[in-house]
Amino acid sequence: MPLPINIDSLLQGQAVEWDRMEFKEGWNPEDIVHTLCAFANDFHNWGGGYLVLGVKTENGKPLLPPYGLQPEQADAWQRKLLELGHKLQPAYHPISDAATVGGKLVLVVWVPGGEMRPYKAPVSLDGKNRELAYCVRLHANTVRAKGEIEQELISLANRIPFDDRQNSAAQVTDLQPSLMEGFLAEVKSDLQAEVARLSLEELGRRMQVVRGPAEAPRPLNAGLLFFAPEPTRWFPQTQIDVVHLPQGRGGDQIIEKTFKGPVAIMLREALGYLRNNVVTEYVRKRADRAEAERYFNVPYPALEEALVNAIYHRSYEEREPVEVQMTPEEITILSFPGPDRSINMEDLRVGRAVARRYRNRRIGEFLKELELSEGRGTGIPKILRAMSDNGSPEPLFETDDQRTSFLVRLSLRLAPAEALTRQVILEKIILKEKALQELATALGIATTQVTTQVSKLLNSALAEARTREELQTATGLANREHFRKFYIEPLVAADWLSRTIPDKPKSPLQKYRLSAVGHAWLGSVTT
Numbered sequence: 001m002p003l004p005i006n007i008d009s010l011l012q013g014q015a016v017e018w019d020r021m022e023f024k025e026g027w028n029p030e031d032i033v034h035t036l037c038a039f040a041n042d043f044h045n046w047g048g049g050y051l052v053l054g055v056k057t058e059n060g061k062p063l064l065p066p067y068g069l070q071p072e073q074a075d076a077w078q079r080k081l082l083e084l085g086h087k088l089q090p091a092y093h094p095i096s097d098a099a100t101v102g103g104k105l106v107l108v109v110w111v112p113g114g115e116m117r118p119y120k121a122p123v124s125l126d127g128k129n130r131e132l133a134y135c136v137r138l139h140a141n142t143v144r145a146k147g148e149i150e151q152e153l154i155s156l157a158n159r160i161p162f163d164d165r166q167n168s169a170a171q172v173t174d175l176q177p178s179l180m181e182g183f184l185a186e187v188k189s190d191l192q193a194e195v196a197r198l199s200l201e202e203l204g205r206r207m208q209v210v211r212g213p214a215e216a217p218r219p220l221n222a223g224l225l226f227f228a229p230e231p232t233r234w235f236p237q238t239q240i241d242v243v244h245l246p247q248g249r250g251g252d253q254i255i256e257k258t259f260k261g262p263v264a265i266m267l268r269e270a271l272g273y274l275r276n277n278v279v280t281e282y283v284r285k286r287a288d289r290a291e292a293e294r295y296f297n298v299p300y301p302a303l304e305e306a307l308v309n310a311i312y313h314r315s316y317e318e319r320e321p322v323e324v325q326m327t328p329e330e331i332t333i334l335s336f337p338g339p340d341r342s343i344n345m346e347d348l349r350v351g352r353a354v355a356r357r358y359r360n361r362r363i364g365e366f367l368k369e370l371e372l373s374e375g376r377g378t379g380i381p382k383i384l385r386a387m388s389d390n391g392s393p394e395p396l397f398e399t400d401d402q403r404t405s406f407l408v409r410l411s412l413r414l415a416p417a418e419a420l421t422r423q424v425i426l427e428k429i430i431l432k433e434k435a436l437q438e439l440a441t442a443l444g445i446a447t448t449q450v451t452t453q454v455s456k457l458l459n460s461a462l463a464e465a466r467t468r469e470e471l472q473t474a475t476g477l478a479n480r481e482h483f484r485k486f487y488i489e490p491l492v493a494a495d496w497l498s499r500t501i502p503d504k505p506k507s508p509l510q511k512y513r514l515s516a517v518g519h520a521w522l523g524s525v526t527t
Helices: 007-011 027-043 071-087 147-156 177-186 190-197 200-206 223-228 263-277 302-311 345-349 359-368 380-387 416-427 429-443 447-460 468-475 480-493 516-526
Strands: 019-023 049-053 097-100 104-111 120-122 134-140 143-144 240-244 255-259 281-283 292-297 320-328 330-335 397-398 407-411 497-498 512-514
Touching: 007 097, 019 027, 027 049, 027 071, 027 104, 027 143, 071 097, 071 104, 071 330, 071 359, 134 147, 134 416, 134 516, 147 302, 177 190, 177 200, 190 200, 223 263, 223 359, 255 263, 263 302, 263 359, 302 330, 302 359, 302 380, 302 407, 345 397, 380 407, 447 468, 447 480, 468 480, 480 497
Parallel strands: 019 049, 240 320
Antiparallel strands: 049 104, 097 104, 120 134, 134 143, 240 255, 281 292, 320 330, 330 407, 397 407, 497 512
């Protein structure tokens, strides 16, 4: 990787502060490993530092032109740097490059602040003393951390969560200003008024999605996930796969739709698709009361919380998508890995679990600001409450002993009449011709129409809700009134199609969605 700085400016102290540089004329591995450790620990959060080999100093400042190295020395020392990196605990490997300054060859070692700090280095490399110690930079000196300094280093140097780490493979320019400004506008941030006068780097630093020294700023993973147009460049399989199995898991029919893009946009598009094409409201009249009973096959708040929870708590280091799978009986949401081991699964199943550690704090902060998550451990209780209020079966939460995955099961609540009709039709699958004749008689149309126009109509509504015009186009029928009277109305009356706005049949926004009964019949004619 090329160094992010002009070498001449570096040696003249014009690019970074002197405290972030150390010069050595020759190779002293013990001093060098301590310096690597100190810069990697980045005690003052300067962004690490630079070690320049082949340069004499006077009062801490380099003497130019440099003393210089032979090419074979530079090559050998780069190999030795790799060996020294393995001696740090945990292992750390800086970035080095040979450069020519004033006709002399020098070796410049860039040591960014490490993501796995605190680091320890061997006190001695004589092979007898195996003691390890923390090293830090104080002013322009590398010293051993002791007492309060050691305690402070340990307290501030907990391992950085993945979403809060700098991404060395990305540039600040990979962030899209319009996405950042749109976010600020949505959350009503005062920072939005300053966007026009800020550079992209300054804006990123103010939003805390850019970090690093001035000569090498880097976007954070959370920034790339929310404000880069294609996060999959750095995080493969950052997507939501919606898989519809209308015939169940043993059937042949599979309908898939994939959502990608910045996390908030991807999440909202997937939620909109599920709300418009999956969530169905039922209205059932009750003999014992004036008002009708209204409920949903699955309550949207439960579906929303389950999917947001999966996006919030999944690992973006694992190359696995979040998968939403729909069958006639249930909706499942699968993510990787499972809940943190600090969470007791029995407490989670009853909504009492409180996490002591969060996998993605920055992602959670953004989702909270967008009002997609409360970030206070309320997700599971909201799922439980929404399912209970809807009269649905209790949700199930599953993981394995190794906590490698997390599965949420939301059982569908179907209308009793629909469930009964679906069962009858499924029983008639083996009597396909008889089922077709009975349906044709019930609809008052010819059997051939069932297998052509009706099949086309139902297939058109299979993946997502459609308007009357879209369904009519799919069948190839020209007469609007005939289509409404002899196709739409009979299929709705027979519960083969359901309206997206059931209480306003003539709404200009009305669409039609294939019901579980329609799915079952469509499966029977394609089996």
